[in-house]
Amino acid sequence: MKKTKTSEWIKVPKKEVMLHRKSYKAKVGRPFKSVEDKGVRISLILDPKVLKKFKDKSKKNGIPYQTLINSLLKDAA
16 A cells, blocks of 8 residues: 555556565675575684774774684684
């Protein structure tokens, strides 16, 4: 249903509604990742000084600190 200027409701064709929904959904959210691309959630205890250094370095490089830690771990593995 769609409201008109005269405060009356009119029925909107289902096809029009579906077209609107599809165009909206196509623009919202992150792209889907495959199972291989997804990370695994873990808990890790780090020394506060080490974490601060990672956060400072990541801010300087303009990347999230978790991404920085992950890339360094990939290089070391």
